[in-house]
Each structure stands twice: as C-alpha cells, then as structure tokens.
Amino acid sequence: MLPFARVSVIGLGLIGSSVARAVRQHMPTVRLTGHDADPTVRATAERLQLCDDIADTAGAAVTDADLVLLCVPVGAMGAAAAEFAADLPADAIVSDVGSSKAGVAAALRAALPDAQIVPAHPVAGTENSGPEAGFASLFHGRWCILTPVEGTNPAAVARVEAFWQALGANVETMTPEHHDLVLAVTSHLPHLIAYTIVGTASDLEQVTCSEVIKYSAGGFRDFTRIAASDPTMWRDVFLANKDAVLEMLQRFSEDLTALQRAIRWGDGDALFDLFTRTRAIRRSIIEQGQDEARPDFGRSHE
Numbered sequence: 228m229l230p231f232a233r234v235s236v237i238g239l240g241l242i243g244s245s246v247a248r249a250v251r252q253h254m255p256t257v258r259l260t261g262h263d264a265d266p267t268v269r270a271t272a273e274r275l276q277l278c279d280d281i282a283d284t285a286g287a288a289v290t291d292a293d294l295v296l297l298c299v300p301v302g303a304m305g306a307a308a309a310e311f312a313a314d315l316p317a318d319a320i321v322s323d324v325g326s327s328k329a330g331v332a333a334a335l336r337a338a339l340p341d342a343q344i345v346p347a348h349p350v351a352g353t354e355n356s357g358p359e360a361g362f363a364s365l366f367h368g369r370w371c372i373l374t375p376v377e378g379t380n381p382a383a384v385a386r387v388e389a390f391w392q393a394l395g396a397n398v399e400t401m402t403p404e405h406h407d408l409v410l411a412v413t414s415h416l417p418h419l420i421a422y423t424i425v426g427t428a429s430d431l432e433q434v435t436c437s438e439v440i441k442y443s444a445g446g447f448r449d450f451t452r453i454a455a456s457d458p459t460m461w462r463d464v465f466l467a468n469k470d471a472v473l474e475m476l477q478r479f480s481e482d483l484t485a486l487q488r489a490i491r492w493g494d495g496d497a498l499f500d501l502f503t504r505t506r507a508i509r510r511s512i513i514e515q516g517q518d519e520a521r522p523d524f525g526r527s528h529e
C-alpha cells in the first residue's frame with residue numbers, strides 16, 4: 228500500500244521538482260499538487276507537467292493533501308508553512324527537505340502548532356537549481372535523514388520513511404541537533420571552503436590577468452562546481468546552522484594550521500600520513516557506492 232495518496236509539494240525548484248518526478252515514476256497513482264511562490268516557476272512546472280495541478284496559492288495546494296512537503300530554502304520554511312496553516316487538513320503530515328534541521332523544525336512547529344511534523348533531509352543534490360534542473364533518479368541509493376522530535380507519532384514517521392524508500396532512498400533517523408553537527412562537517416563546511424577558494428582565486432585573477440581561469444585544471448574545477456551552488460539556499464543554511472558550522476570551522480582552522488606548520492618545517496611524514504589517510508577515505512566512499520561522479524550526475528534527466 229502507498230504511504231500517501233495526495234501529495235502537495237511547496238517549492239518546485241531542484242528538489243521539489245525531483246520529488247515530483249520521482250513520485251510520478253515510482254507512485255504513479257498518487258495525486259500530485261504543486262505550488263511555488265514564483266509565478267515563473269509555476270508556469271515552468273505547468274509546461275513540464277510536473278504535477279496534476281499547480282495551485283496559485285499555498286492554501287489551495289494543501290486543502291486535500293495527506294502529505295505536504297516543503298521544498299523551499301530553509302530561511303523560508305516558517306513563512307511558507309504559515310501561508311497554508313489555515314487550510315491544512317487535520318490529519319495531514321507535514322515534512323520538508325531542508326539541509327539543516329533544528330531551526331527548520333522550530334520554525335515549522337511555531338507556524339503549525341497542532342500539525343504532525345516529520346522533518347527530513349534527502350542528502351542528494353547538485354549545484355543547479357530551479358524546476359528544469361530536477362530529475363527522478365536524484366534520490367536513488369542516497370540517504371534521507373528523518374529528524375522527528377519526541378512526541379511525534381511513530382506511525383507518521385513510518386509513513387514518511389516508506390515515502391522516501393519508495394523514491395529509492397535509504398532512510399536513517401537521528402535528532403535534529405546531531406544531524407546539524409554531522410552535516411556541518413560533511414556538507415556545509417565543504418561548501419564554505421569551495422566558496423572561499425573560488426573567491427580567493429577570483430581576487431587573484433585581478434593580479435594574474437585571467438591565468439586562474441585559463442589554467443584551471445581538475446582540482447580547481449571541482450571546487451567551482453560546488454561554489455556554483457545556489458546563493459539563497461546556502462546563505463540560509465549557514466545562518467540557520469551557525470553554531471555547528473562555527474564549531475567545525477574552528478576544528479578545521481586548527482588542522483589547517485597544523486598542515487601549515489608541517490609544510491613550513493619540512494615535515495614530509497606528517498603530510499604523507501594525512502594524504503594516505505584521506506586517500507583511504509575517498510576509496511571507501513567509492514566502494515560503498517556513494518561516489519557522486521556517477522554517469523547521470525548533474526545532467527538533464529528527462
């Protein structure tokens with residue numbers, strides 16, 4: 228049996244449109260309704276036939292939903308939920324896909340004090356955004372982390388878990404705080420580093436007259452992909468997950484200083500040991516099938 232029969236997706240960008248495509252593919256009988264605050268995105272969603280209906284207001288999108296999935300930037304979650312609060316059916320489950328969880332859970336609870344809320348984070352994405360960037364296989368073999376708080380109905384958690392499993396994801400459950408700490412180091416810090424290194428190189432470009440672009444080979448190019456990620460999304464993530472990101476950044480700065488010292492003092496063993504350890508980590512990620520350099524990654528998937 229399907230976990231939900233009528234799903235509303237609020238926010239039809241990369242993740243919302245990928246969810247819509249994946250629902251169509253894996254649960255074709257589900258009635259899908261979509262809404263986006265941006266009329267251009269709504270028009271594109273209509274043209275791509277992402278949903279059965281595209282509603283002009285968030286309220287109209289949720290009136291008969293049994294799952295409402297918020298796919299908007301984390302800083303917009305509270306406002307987006309408040310827009311449909313008055314129209315939400317009493318038995319509907321509300322979930323989201325935000326990249327940070329503690330702040331989002333609090334914002335959703337404040338906007339929807341009586342709703343069943345099961346926050347979630349599919350750990351899958353690309354540097355692209357918008358409804359045309361989505362694709363149905365985005366969640367295949369990826370993790371989706373659920374962060375229910377105490378008192379959440381276990382049956383609601385089980386239905387959201389079954390939903391993500393039906394889209395091809397592996398589901399894990401943890402507290403919002405633990406999620407935010409783990410993701411600060413595995414996702415948020417790498418983005419901050421990429422934004423920094425590409426920014427630094429671009430400042431240098433003034434000096435080197437475009438050599439940075441001209442000779443950018445593998446290493447720098449990989450950073451530019453990450454640094455091309457959506458500015459609104461990442462601004463919101465860093466503001467929402469401030470404490471965990473700052474803590475991880477402190478640890479990172481200390482390790483960077485140790486590396487700086489090893490280079491200054493010619494400590495080749497320290498460099499070699501670290502690089503050997505990090506190479507093993509990369510290889511174990513590939514062995515576990517978590518490598519993002521899969522053939523279909525980051526292209527159009529329709």
Ligand SMILES: NC(=O)c1ccc[n+]([C@@H]2O[C@H](COP(=O)([O-])OP(=O)(O)OC[C@H]3O[C@@H](n4cnc5c(N)ncnc54)[C@H](O)[C@@H]3O)[C@@H](O)[C@H]2O)c1
Nearest residue numbers: 238240241242264265299300301307325326352353356357
């Ligand atoms: N991009 C990724 O790699 C990735 C991966 C996992 C989770 N996420 C999370 O998914 C969410 C969406 O990210 P995305 O990459 O799809 O972004 P996106 O920019 O592609 O899409 C976001 C959409 O939300 C709409 N929107 C903004 N405020 C709204 C509101 N109040 N009501 C209705 N619509 C509104 C925008 O118009 C836009 O179309 C974010 O919370 C992000 O943290 C992103």
Ligand SMILES: O=C(O)C(=O)C[C@]1(C(=O)O)C=C[C@@H](O)C=C1
Nearest residue numbers: 326349350351352353354413414
């Ligand atoms: O591969 C990318 O482009 C991503 O940034 C995906 C990525 C990640 O850091 O792993 C980014 C943010 C999400 O919340 C989940 C996934």
